[in-house]
Amino acid sequence: MHHFRIKQDRSLGYTGSVDAVHKWGLPGIFKCPACKATWSGGSKVYPSVDLSPVLSLADFEEARAEPIEEYERLCALVRPLLPPGAVLQPGAGLGPLVGNARGRFGSFASPDPWWLLVQREALEKLEAEGLRGLKGCRTELRFRQRNSPEFLELEILPQGRTHPDCLPSHHDPPCSRCLRFGLSLPDDLLLDASTLPNDRDLFRLEDFSGVIVCTERFVDACQRLGLDGVAFLPLPSK
Template sequence: MTKFYWLRFPEQSRYTGNLNARHKWGALPGLRCSECGATWAGSATAYPSADLSSLPEREEYEKPRPAPFDEFVRLRERVRPLVPPGAQLLPGAELGPLMGTATGTFSPLFFYFAEMPLVLRDALARLQAEGVRGLRGFPTQLRFRQKNHPELLELEILPQGRLHPDCTPERPPPCPTCGHDYFTRPADPILDAASLPTHTDLFRLTDFETMLIGTERLVDAVRRLALEDVDIRALPLR
């Protein structure tokens, strides 16, 4: 059986990279639900492949705000053809290439910002050459102060797979209208084996998008290529 690992930026690192950045086309608005009363924006996923330049309503994504459910659904469905098929589009999902400023030094896989996972172009090519599946890197529009700076791509990591119910707290069922289902990340996560994808070696969890999960194939390649500065924790399945 394939093993799965939680990938994070380590607590101690020799890299100093920092970003002051946003995604070009903004984001889906937050959602204000009249059914359950929640106002929320739960996404940690960005879709850097999305190009809203031909969308007449593109300015409606630029200003963060809570929107009523019907307006949120309208704006979500307008961008659905512009993101990968089957993409989860939660309130707050960001759209377009990453733009802004970057300072400091960056590891080959830079997961300090789970919503903005970065990879050096050379590291991405080496992982792909090792047979790692499903890695898609997109150019960023980041400005550096220093002349000699790395070429950073943003990984588009889609939400797929879930935590197993045995590791999440008892709570009311999700809102039938907006799907709001808040809970804190469990200290000892367990993955729901039946929900895990079989076609990609790197993904997020649909119910906890800040958790980046890699397969044994990816982790073996990361270790073999010495792409240091990734905290790797094996997770049980159930």
């Protein structure tokens, strides 16, 4: 099966812009005691998660870095509310996307490489095609215009990894405490075929979760239905 990376397509002249953040989020880590790094990823996002049952909601409303013990405490509060297969990361976004949007959009929008928004009608068409692993979550986007689109955010779980052949031959393993994987995204991505899911048509990579990947079935359905707003870049696998 062939796979493709999904990225924003600006070639059609769409003017849409989104200025938004997720309603809640985990803090980053301040000076990990093992690797000494202060860092936050944030490309793992779970818009279906409702943190309302958590008593200390204020702990999830401000972007900041915390000692790892506090980060781990907050992870423990969030973990029971996550969808199956979710993996937490410092800076992970939770709950609906909240903010402002304006302009002309296609069927899809990807204001950041790790977010994928889809208009409700387009998602319903894809679901009717039998595509697997699609979960649209409500957003709280405010449009200051008439005839504004109804955008849902696709909740995209991490599955699949890059092949070692596209990574530096000598690199440090992930930190044993905070799990930081301190490599930059390779220029020429190569997927590890043995790790790719066979039960879904849309996923993000585990090790480089800013990369959203889809199957050829997803691409074919979008092209046949005339859905636009994103481009599909072939990704080799081994």
